[in-house]
Amino acid sequence: MTKNDTGTIVKLGRDAISQLRDIETRFKVIAGEDGKIDQAELQAGLGLHDADYAARIFSLIDRDGSGTVTLWEFIDFAQILLTGSPDEKLRIVFDLHDLNGDGTIDQAELTHILDRSLNEHHLDIPPQKLDALSEAMFQKVDADGSKSITFGEFKACIDAHPALKDQMVANSATWLRLPERIERDRRRPHGRLLHNLTEGVTRLWENERPWLVLLVLYFAANAWMFRSGILAEIQLGSDLFTQIAQGAAACLKLNGAIILIAMLRHSLTFLRRTWFGPFLPLDHAIAFHKIVGHVTFLCAVIHVGGYIGAYESIIDPDFFTRDVVYGELFKSRVGWTGLTLIGLFLVMWIFSLRFVRDKGLFDLFYITHQLYWLWFAFFLLHVPGFWMWVVGPGALYLIERGIRLVHGLKTTDLQQADALSSNVTRLRMTRPDWFHYQPGEYVFLKHPMISSFEWHPFTATSNPEETEMLELHVRGVGNWTHKLHDMAQQPIPERPAAWPRVYLDGPYGSPASDIFDSKIPVLIGAGIGVTPFASILRSILHQRQQGAASQMQRIYFIWMNRDQKAFEWFVDLMAQLEEDPATRDVIEIQVYLTGLRAELTSASLTVAMEVYHQETGRDLLTGLHAPTRLSRPNWQSVFKSIRQAHPDQAVDVFYCGPEGLSRVLSREAGRFDFGYKKENF
Numbered sequence: 001m002t003k004n005d006t007g008t009i010v011k012l013g014r015d016a017i018s019q020l021r022d023i024e025t026r027f028k029v030i031a032g033e034d035g036k037i038d039q040a041e042l043q044a045g046l047g048l049h050d051a052d053y054a055a056r057i058f059s060l061i062d063r064d065g066s067g068t069v070t071l072w073e074f075i076d077f078a079q080i081l082l083t084g085s086p087d088e089k090l091r092i093v094f095d096l097h098d099l100n101g102d103g104t105i106d107q108a109e110l111t112h113i114l115d116r117s118l119n120e121h122h123l124d125i126p127p128q129k130l131d132a133l134s135e136a137m138f139q140k141v142d143a144d145g146s147k148s149i150t151f152g153e154f155k156a157c158i159d160a161h162p163a164l165k166d167q168m169v170a171n172s173a174t175w176l177r178l179p180e181r182i183e184r185d186r187r188r189p190h191g192r193l194l195h196n197l198t199e200g201v202t203r204l205w206e207n208e209r210p211w212l213v214l215l216v217l218y219f220a221a222n223a224w225m226f227r228s229g230i231l232a233e234i235q236l237g238s239d240l241f242t243q244i245a246q247g248a249a250a251c252l253k254l255n256g257a258i259i260l261i262a263m264l265r266h267s268l269t270f271l272r273r274t275w276f277g278p279f280l281p282l283d284h285a286i287a288f289h290k291i292v293g294h295v296t297f298l299c300a301v302i303h304v305g306g307y308i309g310a311y312e313s314i315i316d317p318d319f320f321t322r323d324v325v326y327g328e329l330f331k332s333r334v335g336w337t338g339l340t341l342i343g344l345f346l347v348m349w350i351f352s353l354r355f356v357r358d359k360g361l362f363d364l365f366y367i368t369h370q371l372y373w374l375w376f377a378f379f380l381l382h383v384p385g386f387w388m389w390v391v392g393p394g395a396l397y398l399i400e401r402g403i404r405l406v407h408g409l410k411t412t413d414l415q416q417a418d419a420l421s422s423n424v425t426r427l428r429m430t431r432p433d434w435f436h437y438q439p440g441e442y443v444f445l446k447h448p449m450i451s452s453f454e455w456h457p458f459t460a461t462s463n464p465e466e467t468e469m470l471e472l473h474v475r476g477v478g479n480w481t482h483k484l485h486d487m488a489q490q491p492i493p494e495r496p497a498a499w500p501r502v503y504l505d506g507p508y509g510s511p512a513s514d515i516f517d518s519k520i521p522v523l524i525g526a527g528i529g530v531t532p533f534a535s536i537l538r539s540i541l542h543q544r545q546q547g548a549a550s551q552m553q554r555i556y557f558i559w560m561n562r563d564q565k566a567f568e569w570f571v572d573l574m575a576q577l578e579e580d581p582a583t584r585d586v587i588e589i590q591v592y593l594t595g596l597r598a599e600l601t602s603a604s605l606t607v608a609m610e611v612y613h614q615e616t617g618r619d620l621l622t623g624l625h626a627p628t629r630l631s632r633p634n635w636q637s638v639f640k641s642i643r644q645a646h647p648d649q650a651v652d653v654f655y656c657g658p659e660g661l662s663r664v665l666s667r668e669a670g671r672f673d674f675g676y677k678k679e680n681f
Helices: 016-034 039-045 051-061 071-083 086-097 107-120 127-141 151-159 162-170 180-185 193-207 209-235 240-258 265-272 282-314 322-331 333-351 354-358 362-369 372-382 384-407 479-489 511-517 527-545 564-569 571-579 600-616 635-645 659-671
Strands: 412-420 424-430 442-446 456-459 469-475 501-508 520-526 555-561 587-593 651-656 675-678
Touching: 016 039, 016 071, 039 051, 051 071, 051 086, 051 107, 071 086, 086 107, 086 151, 107 127, 107 600, 127 151, 127 600, 209 240, 209 282, 240 282, 240 372, 240 384, 265 282, 265 384, 265 501, 282 333, 333 362, 333 372, 354 362, 362 479, 372 384, 384 501, 412 469, 412 479, 424 479, 424 501, 424 564, 442 469, 456 469, 456 527, 469 479, 469 527, 511 527, 511 651, 511 675, 520 527, 527 555, 527 564, 527 571, 527 651, 555 564, 564 571, 571 587, 635 659, 651 659, 659 675
Parallel strands: 520 555, 520 651, 555 587, 651 675
Antiparallel strands: 412 424, 412 501, 424 469, 442 456, 442 501
C-alpha cells in the first residue's frame, strides 16, 4: 500500500513494487527536472495528437485542479487503468465526455468528444456524417429519452457490446503507455521450444512438402560435394586445411550453377502454368536463391580460410616467410582471381542483406548485385572447369536476359500517374500486344526518367480481361518509388516531356495465381499487399458477370490498413463486389483499421460506429456494407468461423504482406488444416 497527496490509501496489485516502479519511472520521464507534469508535457509524453483531447485527459488526472500533475496523482490514475474494476474504468470514459461535470452527457458534449476522438485517431469524416454518428449514438444510449445520458445508461450501452468491452478493458493501460514490461508480463510462458518446433515442421510438411523435399535434396547435394572434395584431396595426400578448402570449393561449383536457376523467372512462370506446376516449390524461388547465396558465401569463406590455414602451416622463418608465401600466391592467377572473387562476393552479400532494403536503399542493393557478372567471369578464370557446371543454367539465363533486353527496347505509354494517399502511386499504361498475363501475376517496370537501368517488380492490379490498359499500384518504400510518387504529384505540364515513356518485362507467375484452383480461398492483404488480390477480384467479377463456370464456392477477402485513407485505393472495387448480383453472395469482405485499438480513449467512438452501421447498413469510414473493425484481426477466431462454415471442405489461405504476420498466419492456418501460400517476388 501507499498514500497519495490527500492521504488516501491506494491498493496496488499483486506485483505492487514493480508496478509502482514502472509508474514512477514513466512519470519521471514525462515530468522532467521539476517533478511535475503540465498539460503540454502530458500531451507530448503520451503522444496525444489532439490538444483538446489531451486537455480533457489532463483534467481527469489533475484531480485537485492545480494545473500540474504530481507523482501520486499519476500513480492513482494509473492504478485504476491497471487494476481497477471495469466500472471504474468506464467511469473514466464517462467523465471524459462529461465536459461540464454535471454527471450527465448531452448531445453537444457527445458530438464534441466524438469529433476530438476522430481527430486524435487521425480519422476524417464529413461534418454531416459526424452529426449522423452522434445522433445515432445518442438515441441509442438515451434510453429514457431525457435528452441526457447518465452513467447507468452509458454503462448499459457498453455492456451490450461484450467483446468490445473486454478488449477495451484489457487494453486500458495502453492509454497511458506504461513501460514495455507490462506487455511482457502478458506474454506466453517459455519452455515450449521443442513443441513449437515440432509443430512448425509438421505444418511445413503438410503445406510445403515440395519445398521441404527440395531443401533436403539441396543440403544433401552440398554434403555429398563437400565429402567428394575432401576425399579427392585425401588421395593426393593433402593436409587437413587443404582438404576442407577443396571440399568448400566443390560446393562452390554446385551453388554457383544452381544460384541462377531460381532467377529464371520466365522458365519458372512457364512451369507454373503446366499441369505439374503445383507439385514444384515455385513459390519459394526467391527464398531458395537467398539460401543458395548465403551458403555460397559461407563456402567461399571456408575455402579462403582453409587455404589461409594451409599457407600459415608451411611458413618457416628460415625458408618460407609470410611475405614470400603470400607474395607468390597473389602473383598467381588462382591467387589474384580468388582475392577478387571474395572481395566482390563480400560487397554483394552485405548489400543484399534485408536491413539495406528495409532502410529504403534498394538502389544500393540493385547496383552492387550487378557485380554478379564480374563474379562469374572471375570464377571462370579462377576455376576453368567451372564452365561445365554453369553452361546449362547460364544459357537459359542469357536467353531470359535477352528477352528482357528486347522488351527494354519497346516503350509503353504511361497514360496516367496519380499520387494517392499513404505514399502510393497509381499507374495506368497502354497494355502492349505481347503482354499476356494471368490475375495476380507481376511485372518488372523501368522508368528512364527515374533510373536508366533499374527494373522493379510490381503486381498488376488491373484484370487480364481489360485488354487496352494495364494498371499498377506502387507504394513508396525506397528512393526509386519515392521519386515516382514525387513525379506523380507534379502537374502534368511541369512533368518532363519524356515522362510517359516506360518499359515492361514479364509477366511472371506468383502464388496468388493459384487462387482459381481453390474452392474456398481466403485472400489476406496487409496494406499495399492487397494488389494481387485487386487483379484477382476484378477478374472474378468479370468472369461471373459473363456467366463463366468456376469451382469457387465462397471467397473471403480480408484487408488490413493502418491508415483510413488507404482504403480509398480500392473502395470502388469492394463496393462493386458488394452490390453486383454476380458476386455479392459469394464474396465476404472484412476490413480492419489496425492503427486504432479499442481502448478507453476510443470506446465511445467504436460503439458509435457500430450503432451507425446498425442504423444505416453502411460503414462510417468506407461507406461499404462491411463494417470497418477498429482492431487487428483475431486470427484464431477468424479461421475458426471459416472452418465452422466449411467443416468438410478444403480451405486455402493466400497472403501478401509483411513477413512477421506471415509466420502467425501460417501457424494459425495449420491449426485449422488450411492450405497456406505467401506472395514472394
